Each structure stands twice: as C-alpha cells, then as structure tokens.
Amino acid sequence: MIVDAAAYLGSWPLRPIEAKVSDLTNTMRENRIKAALVSPLEGFFYADPTPANDRLLRRLASRRKLWAAPIINLRMADWRQRIEALAGRRQVKAVRLAPNFHSYEVAEAREAVHAAAEWGLATVVQLRLQDERSHPPILKLPAVPLAEVVALAAAEPGARVVASAARLAEAQAQAEYIRQLGNLWLDISHFDGLACVKQACEAVGAERLLFSTNYPFFYARSAALKIQEEELARGQAQAVMAGNARTAFGIS
Amino acid sequence: MIIDFHAHPGYSHDLKGMRAEFRPALRAAKHHGVDWVCLNALADWTESPTPARMRKANDAVLALMADYPDRVLGFCYVNPRYPDDSMREIERCVVREGMAAIKLWIACSARDKRVDAIAQRAAELRVPILQHAWYNARGQKPSESTPADVAAMAARHPDTMIVMAHLTGAGERGLTEIAPHDNLSVDISGGEPEAGMVELAVKKLGAKRVVFGTDTPIRSYGMTLGKVVGAKLTAREKKLILGENAQRLLGRRLAR
Numbered sequence: 098m099i100v101d102a103a104a105y106l107g108s109w110p111l112r113p114i115e116a117k118v119s120d121l122t123n124t125m126r127e128n129r130i131k132a133a134l135v136s137p138l139e140g141f142f143y144a145d146p147t148p149a150n151d152r153l154l155r156r157l158a159s160r161r162k163l164w165a166a167p168i169i170n171l172r173m174a175d176w177r178q179r180i181e182a183l184a185g186r187r188q189v190k191a192v193r194l195a196p197n198f199h200s201y202e203v204a205e206a207r208e209a210v211h212a213a214a215e216w217g218l219a220t221v222v223q224l225r226l227q228d229e230r231s232h233p234p235i236l237k238l239p240a241v242p243l244a245e246v247v248a249l250a251a252a253e254p255g256a257r258v259v260a261s262a263a264r265l266a267e268a269q270a271q272a273e274y275i276r277q278l279g280n281l282w283l284d285i286s287h288f289d290g291l292a293c294v295k296q297a298c299e300a301v302g303a304e305r306l307l308f309s310t311n312y313p314f315f316y317a318r319s320a321a322l323k324i325q326e327e328e329l330a331r332g333q334a335q336a337v338m339a340g341n342a343r344t345a346f347g348i349s
Numbered sequence: 350m351i352i353d354f355h356a357h358p359g360y361s362h363d364l365k366g367m368r369a370e371f372r373p374a375l376r377a378a379k380h381h382g383v384d385w386v387c388l389n390a391l392a393d394w395t396e397s398p399t400p401a402r403m404r405k406a407n408d409a410v411l412a413l414m415a416d417y418p419d420r421v422l423g424f425c426y427v428n429p430r431y432p433d434d435s436m437r438e439i440e441r442c443v444v445r446e447g448m449a450a451i452k453l454w455i456a457c458s459a460r461d462k463r464v465d466a467i468a469q470r471a472a473e474l475r476v477p478i479l480q481h482a483w484y485n486a487r488g489q490k491p492s493e494s495t496p497a498d499v500a501a502m503a504a505r506h507p508d509t510m511i512v513m514a515h516l517t518g519a520g521e522r523g524l525t526e527i528a529p530h531d532n533l534s535v536d537i538s539g540g541e542p543e544a545g546m547v548e549l550a551v552k553k554l555g556a557k558r559v560v561f562g563t564d565t566p567i568r569s570y571g572m573t574l575g576k577v578v579g580a581k582l583t584a585r586e587k588k589l590i591l592g593e594n595a596q597r598l599l600g601r602r603l604a605r
Contacts, residue, residue, distance in 0.1 A: 112543070113545070127579075228517075228540060229487065230483075230485050230540075231520070232486055232487075234486070287541070289541070289568055290566060290567060291374055291569055292373060312544070314543065315541060315544055316575045316579035317575075317579060318576075319572040319579060320572075321579075322570075322571030322574050322578065323571035323572040324571070325381075326377050326381075326569050327376075327377065327380075328380075
C-alpha cells in the first residue's frame with residue numbers, strides 16, 4: 098500500500114504540463130500507488146483559488162482513492178469560510194497553503210491552521226514547487242523557510258501540519274526541532290542525494306516522513322526508486338509509504 | 350548493462366574521505382543494477398583548480414579504479430586554463446593509466462580556444478569528453494558553459510565525441526541547440542527528475558544520443574534511474590540510454 102502525499106492536477110504556465118485525472122490514475126497504477134492527495138495547480142496562480150478548487154473537486158468526485166487538498170489564499174478576506182465550506186466535502190483531507198505564491202508570512206497562517214484543525218483538516222504548507230534555478234525573472238520565489246513551518250506547527254500542537262517540498266539539507270538543519278513535534282510531517286518529494294530517504298529517517302525519524310511523487314512535475318518512478326536506495330527497516334518503509342499519511346491526513 | 354556516465358567520489362578533499370563516501374554510493378549502484386560507475390573528481394569542487402589540485406583529484410580517481418577494477422571507470426579532470434598541465438594530465442591518466450574519458454567542468458567555457466587542444470587530443474585517443482553545461486535563470490557562473498557553448502565546441506570538433514552533462518539544466522532550448530551536432534550527446538544527470546524531459550531528449554536527439562548519468566552523490570541513484578525507467582519510451586530506447594550508448598562511447602576502455 099502506497100499513499101502519495103503530494104500530487105497535482107491541472108496546468109502549469111512555466112512548463113508544458115497538463116495533468117488529467119486519467120494520467121494520474123495511470124501513473125498511480127504503474128507505480129502501485131493506491132491513493133493520493135491532490136491539489137489544483139492553477140490555484141497557486143489564481144488570486145482566488147476557489148474556481149480551481151471547485152474544478153478539482155468535480156474531477157475527483159467519483160474517485161474514492163483521490164483525496165483533495167484545495168488551496169487557500171489567506172489574502173482573501175473569506176479564507177475562513179472557504180475552509181469551512183471545504184471541510185464538509187468528503188474528499189477533502191487537507192488545505193494547502195502557499196505563502197510565497199500568495200505573499201504572506203508563514204506566521205500569519207496560524208489562525209488558518211487552527212481553523213483547519215478545528216474542522217478536522219490537516220494543513221499542508223508548500224515550501225517550493227520548482228527548482229529555483231529555473232524560475233523566470235518575473236517569478237523568482239524564494240522557498241518558504243522550513244524553520245517557520247516548524248515554528249507554526251509548534252505553536253499549534255493540536256493541528257496536523259505537513260511541510261511540502263523541503264530539501265534534505267533543510268530537514269537535517271531543523272531535525273532537532275522536528276523530532277520534538279508530534280504534529281509535523283515532511284513529504285519526501287524534494288529529498289535528493291545518495292540514500293536521501295534513509296538520511297532523512299535518521300535525521301527526523303521515519304514517523305515524520307510521507308511518500309510523495311510531486312506528480313506531474315517529477316517522474317513518479319523516481320520517488321518509488323529513491324525510497325529503495327538503501328534498505329529501510331520494514332516498519333520504516335511502511336510508515337513512510339502509507340502509515341504516516343493515514344495519521345497526517347486522518348485517513349481510515 | 351547499466352552504466353552511470355556521471356558520478357563523483359564525494360565531497361571529501363582527501364582519498365580516505367572519498368573512499369568512505371564512495372562505498373555507500375557503490376552499494377546503491379549495485380542495488381539498482383548499475384554495472385559500471387564512471388567517476389570524475391572535481392578537485393575540491395573549486396571552479397578553477399591549480400594543476401596540483403587537478404592531479405590530486407585524478408590520483409584519487411585512479412586509486413578508486415584500482416580499488417574496484419571491475420566496477421569503476423575513471424574520467425580525467427582537466428582545467429583548460431592550464432593547457433600544458435592539462436595535456437600532461439591526459440597523457441598520464443588516459444594514455445598510461447587507462448582512464449576512459451575527459452571531464453571539463455566550469456573552469457573554462459566550452460567556446461574558449463584553450464579547450465581546442467584537449468578536444469583534438471580526445472579525438473585522437475577516441476575518448477569522449479564529458480562537458481558540464483546549464484542554463485541557470487539565476488545567472489551563469491563566470492566561465493560556466495551553456496548548451497549553446499557546447500554546441501559551438503561540437504561544431505569546431507566534429508570528430509570529438511562530446512557528452513553534455515545535465516539534461517534538466519539544458520531544457521528544451523538547450524536540446525534544440527545541440528540537436529544539429531551528431532557528435533554531441535546529453536547525459537540525464539543533475540537537477541530534479543522533471544517528468545517528460547527524457548522523452549523530449551529522445552524526440553530531439555534520438556535515443557542513441559541520450560546517456561544515463563546520476564551526478565551522485567549530489568543525486569540519488571533511485572531518483573535518477575526513475576527518470577529512465579519511468580519514461581514513456583520503448584524498452585529498446587531505455588536500454589540504449591541506460592548502457593548501450595555509453596558502451597559505444599567508451600569502447601574498448603570498458604573492457605580494460
């Protein structure tokens with residue numbers, strides 16, 4: 098059983114990407130991924146991600162193993178109502194925040210994280226989506242500092258928080274603090290380097306990591322194979338591939 | 350057969366450290382079915398190393414070749430800013446010690462005339478050159494080559510086999526620029542595993558001009574292998590990329 102904690106549907110203006118549900122489910126089948134948490138790519142660029150979220154939810158309506166993490170822009174005055182409305186939807190397991198795309202500080206998200214938790218949703222904070230070396234001049238987005246997400250999770254111990262797209266070195270630098278938190282997880286989508294998943298397990302603990310492909314940006318097989326780089330203990334591998342996602346996203 | 354055309358022995362500055370770092374890399378390579386690892390050491394990762402540092406880096410690779418004679422091929426790293434020393438190093442490492450290729454990094458642009466003697470000697474010896482290139486939206490390093498620079502080098506030296514490193518760094522534009530030069534291939538090392546890039550390289554260059562390389566330890570073996578295994582390509586095309594193309598480029602030196 099493999100659960101993908103970070104996949105996306107839709108189009109991306111900076112690369113020729115047009116990800117459809119059928120492409121995603123084919124990729125999942127090829128890589129033995131049973132379920133995925135999906136966000137709409139357009140939502141990163143829309144001032145109000147609501148239409149992108151609505152389209153995503155319509156696309157996922159009949160798919161029992163595709164769960165949604167709609168995107169919330171905290172700059173919109175009605176973000177609270179948006180979260181509340183989404184919380185009532187069966188497919189929605191989390192909300193995804195993108196402070197660098199929507200231009201606010203991570204600390205400003207505390208109220209939203211608290212609200213999401215009250216409605217039973219996890220909060221995913223997107224650190225980056227594209228290699229900074231390939232950002233176009235008009236869209237140079239520094240990555241969201243992982244340390245700030247760690248502080249956010251520490252400030253809201255009753256919430257479930259996922260830091261999405263951290264690099265291994267960033268996780269290692271914050272390892273001491275991450276280990277102290279029971280409510281913060283990191284997806285492995287942007288971990289790289291020799292034996293990166295094993296190194297991450299050693300740094301922050303296997304129970305803090307979530308398998309993720311970063312579909313459609315990355316080859317899903319790359320995520321599947323990098324987890325096999327150095328043999329993890331059986332329990333560790335199962336936790337990273339599925340068990341932790343159940344806890345992080347409240348999935349039965 | 351799987352050949353990793355682009356690997357480094359680690360970040361250490363001395364042989365002892367490199368040996369310690371390289372062991373797990375070789376273990377990971379074996380785990381993923383990689384038969385040969387082509388190693389180049391970048392002289393403490395300094396942009397323009399002195400001849401002494403260059404020799405020390407190549408000494409380390411020679412030692413690792415001796416440690417693992419049936420797993421490791423060495424690539425001779427040279428700095429064209431020191432033309433005479435570079436030529437001496439090629440004679441020492443390639444001609445006498447059996448290294449299989451020449452590595453050029455960011456000391457000198459591929460357009461620089463000081464590269465010419467090296468490229469000419471590579472053609473005479475029938476060994477390929479692995480040349481770094483990247484289109485960096487944050488700005489190139491002072492002498493860092495772009496794919497257009499490598500294309501210019503390939504045009505000047507049509508008899509030299511050149512492999513341009515870093516498919517992701519080249520992008521669609523870089524592939525278009527190198528496409529006219531049949532003596533120029535691309536390795537898939539470096540960068541994130543951007544879906545569709547390997548298929549695009551095959552479309553632009555043909556499967557015979559795409560070569561598997563990891564850039565380990567910077568990149569994971571599994572992650573890089575996933576770029577090929579997970580690509581929408583035929584089994585034949587994947588076989589070419591994973592090993593047969595490198596086998597053709599390295600020729601008899603693979604069976605030393």
